[in-house]
Amino acid sequence: MSAMLLNKEKWSEFIGKLSGKNLWAPAVQGEVKKYAPVAEGETVELDEGNTTVPPKALLFPQTETLYRFSTGKEELEFPGLDEEMVLLGVRPCDARAMALVENLFRWDFDDPYYLKRRELTTLIGLACNEPELNCFCPSMGGSPDSTEGLDILMTDLGESYLLETVTEKGKAIVEEMKDLLEEAPADALEQKEQLAKGAREKIRRGVDPDGVPEALPQLWEDPLWQRISAPCLGCGICTYLCPTCYCFDIQDEIEGSAGRRCRMWDSCMFAEYTKHTSGHNPRPTRRERTRNRINHKYSYFVDKFGVIACVGCGRCSTLCPVNIDLIDILRQVKAAQ
Amino acid sequence: MSEQFKPNIVAFLCNWCTYAGADLAGTSRIQYPANVKIIRVMCSGRVNPLYVVNALQQGADGVLISGCHPGDCHYMEGNYYARRRLKLLKELLEFTGVDPRRFNMSWVSASEGHKWKEVVEKAVEDAIAAGPFDQFRRRQIGW
Amino acid sequence: MDLDKLRKTAAEVVSRDDVKYLIGWRRGTFGYRVAPHFIEDAAGVDELIFSPLCIANLANYLTLTEKLPVPRGQEADTRKVALLVKGCDSRAVAQLIVEKGIKREDVVVIGMPCPGMIDWKLLAERYPETDVAAEIGWKGEDFLLVRGEEEITIPRAEVLAEKCRLCRHPNPVLSDITIGEAVEPWAVAEDSGVAEIEAKETAERWDYWEEQFSKCIRCYSCRNACPLCYCEDCILDRLDPIWVNRAVNFSENTAFHLARAFHLAGRCVECGECERVCPVGIPLGKLNRKLARTVREEYGFEPGLDPEAEPFQASFKPDDPEEFIL
Numbered sequence: 001m002s003a004m005l006l007n008k009e010k011w012s013e014f015i016g017k018l019s020g021k022n023l024w025a026p027a028v029q030g031e032v033k034k035y036a037p038v039a040e041g042e043t044v045e046l047d048e049g050n051t052t053v054p055p056k057a058l059l060f061p062q063t064e065t066l067y068r069f070s071t072g073k074e075e076l077e078f079p080g081l082d083e084e085m086v087l088l089g090v091r092p093c094d095a096r097a098m099a100l101v102e103n104l105f106r107w108d109f110d111d112p113y114y115l116k117r118r119e120l121t122t123l124i125g126l127a128c129n130e131p132e133l134n135c136f137c138p139s140m141g142g143s144p145d146s147t148e149g150l151d152i153l154m155t156d157l158g159e160s161y162l163l164e165t166v167t168e169k170g171k172a173i174v175e176e177m178k179d180l181l182e183e184a185p186a187d188a189l190e191q192k193e194q195l196a197k198g199a200r201e202k203i204r205r206g207v208d209p210d211g212v213p214e215a216l217p218q219l220w221e222d223p224l225w226q227r228i229s230a231p232c233l234g235c236g237i238c239t240y241l242c243p244t245c246y247c248f249d250i251q252d253e254i255e256g257s258a259g260r261r262c263r264m265w266d267s268c269m270f271a272e273y274t275k276h277t278s279g280h281n282p283r284p285t286r287r288e289r290t291r292n293r294i295n296h297k298y299s300y301f302v303d304k305f306g307v308i309a310c311v312g313c314g315r316c317s318t319l320c321p322v323n324i325d326l327i328d329i330l331r332q333v334k335a336a337q
Numbered sequence: 338m339s340e341q342f343k344p345n346i347v348a349f350l351c352n353w354c355t356y357a358g359a360d361l362a363g364t365s366r367i368q369y370p371a372n373v374k375i376i377r378v379m380c381s382g383r384v385n386p387l388y389v390v391n392a393l394q395q396g397a398d399g400v401l402i403s404g405c406h407p408g409d410c411h412y413m414e415g416n417y418y419a420r421r422r423l424k425l426l427k428e429l430l431e432f433t434g435v436d437p438r439r440f441n442m443s444w445v446s447a448s449e450g451h452k453w454k455e456v457v458e459k460a461v462e463d464a465i466a467a468g469p470f471d472q473f474r475r476r477q478i479g480w
Numbered sequence: 481m482d483l484d485k486l487r488k489t490a491a492e493v494v495s496r497d498d499v500k501y502l503i504g505w506r507r508g509t510f511g512y513r514v515a516p517h518f519i520e521d522a523a524g525v526d527e528l529i530f531s532p533l534c535i536a537n538l539a540n541y542l543t544l545t546e547k548l549p550v551p552r553g554q555e556a557d558t559r560k561v562a563l564l565v566k567g568c569d570s571r572a573v574a575q576l577i578v579e580k581g582i583k584r585e586d587v588v589v590i591g592m593p594c595p596g597m598i599d600w601k602l603l604a605e606r607y608p609e610t611d612v613a614a615e616i617g618w619k620g621e622d623f624l625l626v627r628g629e630e631e632i633t634i635p636r637a638e639v640l641a642e643k644c645r646l647c648r649h650p651n652p653v654l655s656d657i658t659i660g661e662a663v664e665p666w667a668v669a670e671d672s673g674v675a676e677i678e679a680k681e682t683a684e685r686w687d688y689w690e691e692q693f694s695k696c697i698r699c700y701s702c703r704n705a706c707p708l709c710y711c712e713d714c715i716l717d718r719l720d721p722i723w724v725n726r727a728v729n730f731s732e733n734t735a736f737h738l739a740r741a742f743h744l745a746g747r748c749v750e751c752g753e754c755e756r757v758c759p760v761g762i763p764l765g766k767l768n769r770k771l772a773r774t775v776r777e778e779y780g781f782e783p784g785l786d787p788e789a790e791p792f793q794a795s796f797k798p799d800d801p802e803e804f805i806l
Contacts, residue, residue, distance in 0.1 A: 030695050032760045052759060053697070062697065063727040133511065133609055204611040205510070231516040233544070235701035237759050251719075251726050255395075255475070264726050270700070272717055285546040321701060321757035322536060323508040323515035386742050387715070387723055390735050407798065417796035420805070424778075425745040425771055425793075427804055429738060432677065432770045434686025443806035456806050472686055473693075473734040475725075 002174070003184040006154075006161045010180040015044050017177060018086055021122075024058060025088040026051045035087065046089045046156070048130040050313065054094050054243035055087050056101065059117045062240075063264040066113070066250070070258035081113065085121045086173075093137045093311040095125050095149035097243030103305040104246055122169045125150035129195050131203045134314025136327060139206035142311050144199035145192070155192045162192050207330045209298065209308060215337045216299040220291070224332050229290035231322040236267035238316035238324070244297070244309045247273075268293055294329060344398035344464035346373045348457075349388065350445075351381045351416070354405035357447035362454055369454040370461040373401065380404065382415025386426040389440065394475045399439045399464035403456065406444040416444070435472060438463035481530055481592065481660035486564075489657055491522040493562045493588055500559035502588075503541050505534040511609025512600035512616070516541065530564070530659075531616050532623050535597040535641060537751045538563045539572035542582050543710035560586050566594035568643070570652035571749035571784030572707035578789055579747070581710055591655025593663040598623060599641040599756075606638065643752025643765060646673050653785050672750075672769040689734075695760040696733040702754035702764055703740060708747050715739070741767040746775045746792025749784035 006014055015023070015038065025044040027036040034053040038044055068077040102118065105111040128135070128144035137143060147153045151170035155162040162184055165171050174181065219225075239245045249266035253259055266273060269289050275281045283289045301309035310326075317325045350356040356377050362369065378384055381404025389400045402423060410416040423442050431437045441463065443456045494502040506517035506527040514533045519525060542561060550556045565573060570591060576582045595618050600609075603616075607625060615626040623639060625632040650663045671678070677685055703709045703716070716724050716736060724735045741764075748768040755765040775781050778801050781792055 030691050030761070032695055063729060133611060227518070230518045230545075231541075233540075233701060233704040233757070235704045235757070236697075236699040237701050237757075240697055240699050241759065249726060251722075253725055253727060262727055264728060267699075270717075284548060317510075319759045321705060323513040325509040325513075328509045387735075387739050390738050391723070394731050394735055407802075414796065417798070417800065418793070420800055420802055421779075421796055422793060424801060424804060425774065426742060428774045429741055429745070429767070429771060431682075432674070432685065432767070433689045433734075433738065434680075434682050434684070436682055441806060442804060459806060472690070473731045475731045476729075 002165050002171075003189055004163045004165075004174060004178075004181040005157075005184045005188055006163055006177070006181055008160055011161075012043055014177060014180055015042075016040070017180075018088065018173075022083055022085045023088060024055075024085065038088075044088065046126055048128075049132055050091050050094070050315070052315070052319070053241060054097065054313070054315070055090050055123075056094070056098065056243050056246075058085065058087060059098065059121060060101075060114055060246060060248075063262055064113060066261045066263055068258065068260045072257065079113075081116045081120075083120065085117070086124065087121060088124045089126045089154075090123050090150065091128060091313070092125055092144060092146040092148070092150070092153070093135070093142055093313040094243045095123055096137075096142050096146060097149070097311045097313070098123070099149035100244055100305075100307060100309060100311065101246050103307075107304075122151050122173060123149065124152045124154060124170075124173070127153055127155040127192070127196060128199050129156055131199055132314060132318070134205060134317045134327075135203055135312060136206040136314060137312035138200055138203060139209060140308055140310050140312035143196070144203075145196035155195060157188060157191050157195070160188075162188050205314075205327055206312075207327050207334070209330060211337065212330060212333055213299045213302040213308070215333060216295050219333065219336055222336050224336050225287045225291040228324065228329055228332065229286040232269070232286045232290055232324055233322060234269055234271060234286050234289070235321075236265075236269060237319050237321070239267040239269055239293070240265055241315045241319055243313055243315075244311060268296070290324075294333070298330070298333075342465060342469055344372050344461060344469070345396055346399040346401055346457075346460050346464055347392040347397040348373045348375045348401040348403065348460075349378050349381070349384045350375055350402075351404040351411075352377055352379045353411040354409065354447050355381075355403035355443070355445040355453065358445045358449045358453045361448065361450035365450050367450055367454045369457045372461050372464070373457050380410065380412050380415035381419040382410070382412065382417075384419060384423070386422055389426060389430075393435070393439070393470055394473060396470075396474065398467070398470040399441070399460055401441045401443070401456070401460045403443040403445050406446055409446060436467040438467040439470065483528075483530065486530060486592075486659045487525040487528050489590065489659060490519065490525045490528055490562075490564075493590065493657070494519050494525065495522050498559050499562050499588060500557060502562040502564075502590075503538045504528045504564045505530065505536065505538070507531075507613045510611050510613060512598070512603055512614050528564075530592055532596065532598040532618060533600060533614075533616055534566075535599075535752075535756060537569045537572060537705075537707055537753045539565060539569045539576065539751075540705060540707040540753065542573070542576060542587065543707070544704070558586075560588050562588035562590060564590050564592055565652050565655065566592055566597075567647065567649040567651050567653070568594075568749060568751040569707075570654055571649060572751055574653055574787045575708060575747060575749055575784035577787040578783070579708075579791055581708075584787060589652070589655045589657075591652030591658040593651045593658070593660050594644075594647075595621075595650065595663050596636065596644040596647070597641045598639045602639040603634070606634070607632070641752060642673060642755070643750060645669070646750070646769065648782075649785070654787060672773040674766050674770045674773065677766060677770075690730070692762045693733045693737060694730055695762055696728070696737070697760060698728045698733065698736065699759060701757040701759065702762075705753040705757040706744070707751065707753070708744060708749070709740070715743075737762075737764070737767065741771060744768055745771040746779075746781065747783050748772055
């Protein structure tokens with residue numbers, strides 16, 4: 001993994017070169033921090049903290065057209081999906097999540113929409129020097145400077161950014177930028193290590209998930225699920241804003257003699273998620289749905305893919321309006337063993 | 338010179354009064370703009386305000402709801418409920434920034450063919466002044 | 481407000497034979513969070529609090545808590561639910577009784593006169609959250625934040641929740657037991673906080689709402705947090721016929737919010753939960769408060785004050801305003 005330095009004086013040139021490639025970066029729009037397209041000539045300011053909506057929304061859009069149809073045509077019209085994209089400022093947890101989620105999109109069927117987009121996207125990450133209150137990536141096997149899932153990892157060293165190339169795609173970008181970059185001296189790498197260490201130490205909250213995947217099947221009828229789910233509103237905040245959640249619904253929309261089939265995010269926390277056409281619902285209350293969500297992330301996904309479907313980004317705990325706190329839930333699971 | 342914009346107005350008319358009034362206008366050969374597309378409902382009280390929102394989503398530039406005069410409702414009270422409901426809907430639409438000229442409500446009885454003509458003319462005039470509706474038109478979103 | 485008295489009263493209530501459980505608030509797991517606390521026996525009352533962070537409307541749980549069919553041979557549990565309510569929360573309870581969503585005899589209402597709640601986001605801007613759950617209380621009209629040894633007074637105007645700024649009913653409108661002294665209602669803005677938007681031209685108003693509705697991710701948190709949105713078969717979930725498409729785009733988001741605001745017209749008790757829970761900060765309260773003001777000023781009615789009142793949209797007066805009708 002080679003390491004280059006980008007002096008911040010060259011930042012706007014760097015952005016200028018990237019903005020021709022369909023560049024997206026975190027921006028605050030209407031008080032919400034999320035990924036927004038960067039037009040040619042615009043600047044990007046990467047500050048601390050993470051976006052509310054994770055970058056999964058770019059590879060797995062909240063609503064996407066699968067195909068269009070009309071009574072006049074024999075063939076279905078599929079989307080082009082040929083636009084390359086560069087995501088800048090992706091946090092290591094979100095990148096890890098994308099690597100994780102790919103397991104699902106390649107599982108029993110290669111999802112052409114997600115995988116094509118992923119293939120065409122370059123992820124330039126930004127290491128976290130100042131973790132947020134609810135960050136707990138080390139507990140979940142990640143770290144503030146993890147490179148998993150990224151093509152390049154940037155670290156803010158103050159006057160410059162350190163760029164570490166991770167993949168061939170990352171290498172290609174670094175090649176293009178070589179006029180703006182210089183070799184990173186040893187002390188820059190040393191500084192990065194210190195920052196990463198400092199970041200890890202700043203993380204105040206966490207829980208060791210050791211034993212949780214094994215314990216969960218035994219706790220199926222435990223009263224802790226009722227306790228945890230009692231305040232739950234049954235909304236979609238935790239699932240929609242979770243970088244490792246990927247459930248979706250498929251609906252048709254017809255207008256006259258033409259229409260489209262589209263898929264959109266769905267949430268296992270919604271009551272109608274498992275409602276049958278008969279009216280029967282095997283997960284009739286929030287208790288069953290909460291139990292299912294925790295079991296999916298910390299037990300079923302582990303059984304299938306060997307990894308916990310959680311990267312410790314903390315969004316669910318930060319944004320839950322009734323303080324259902326994942327770290328607290330995991331502690332309760334461990335205590336109930 | 339560009340063609341004048343021809344608005345699409347969806348009208349929900351109560352079966353017993355306004356629909357009959359519009360019929361009367363027709364049989365009396367009263368001329369009025371052809372921009373109104375009529376949906377007959379049994380009572381103005383049956384009109385769910387979501388129909389109005391939905392109509393605007395699907396391409397209407399204006400919506401008109403018309404029923405019996407207060408006291409004359411075939412079902413006794415339907416139009417009173419409609420009056421309350423649609424007043425609130427109108428306030429809501431205006432507050433959100435939808436041109437108030439797009440939404441009209443009227444009382445037209447079965448014998449008021451001429452009034453129907455006036456109501457339609459006003460609705461069309463208002464919709465033309467407000468322009469083509471595009472604010473939250475349903476569009477199949479891009480790829 | 482005497483915390484010991486609250487806990488003692490709660491313990492007594494929850495120990496009654498005819499009470500299933502009591503819903504109150506407890507300190508959250510970090511920062512300025514407060515969680516709804518479900519207490520089934522007297523031991524649970526030690527965690528009960530009443531602080532300026534107890535903004536969540538617990539009346540929501542009266543209808544949110546699912547009632548499953550009773551298995552054969554078993555009797556239904558008809559015991560009451562006890563809950564703590566502030567002024568706004570009690571209005572929700574009253575409105576639910578009006579609509580027959582709940583029965584008066586099925587609830588034990590413990591009223592807490594409320595001096596005003598904090599919007600934790602405003603507080604966090606000044607004093608960032610930490611991993612230790614914060615201690616906050618009232619100090620006269622202002623608030624007192626305790627951090628270790630430090631005591632910080634925070635002026636009311638800086639962190640008071642918007643809905644509290646406009647509150648007309650800080651004292652519960654109905655209760656079986658009241659804990660604490662009645663609060664003097666404060667002068668509120670007559671415009672319900674919507675004058676800024678009303679002052680805009682139509683096109684400008686639309687620009688404002690267009691930006692806001694574009695943010696919506698249709699998480700349905702606003703609907704689920706609303707104590708008065710409790711239809712088991714919500715029209716916005718219906719798929720056949722589909723009223724609002726599940727696809728998340730601007731047109732559907734607008735329809736969703738207009739539909740919900742309309743369904744709450746004359747019913748919304750302005751508890752502000754919808755606004756509070758929105759993860760992307762859409763000022764939903766403005767839509768509901770605008771309609772609430774119309775109902776108040778033009779029809780002389782305020783929902784949630786009288787459990788015997790008639791539901792607003794299910795009633796009429798012969799002289800209702802009709803100046804807008806041709």
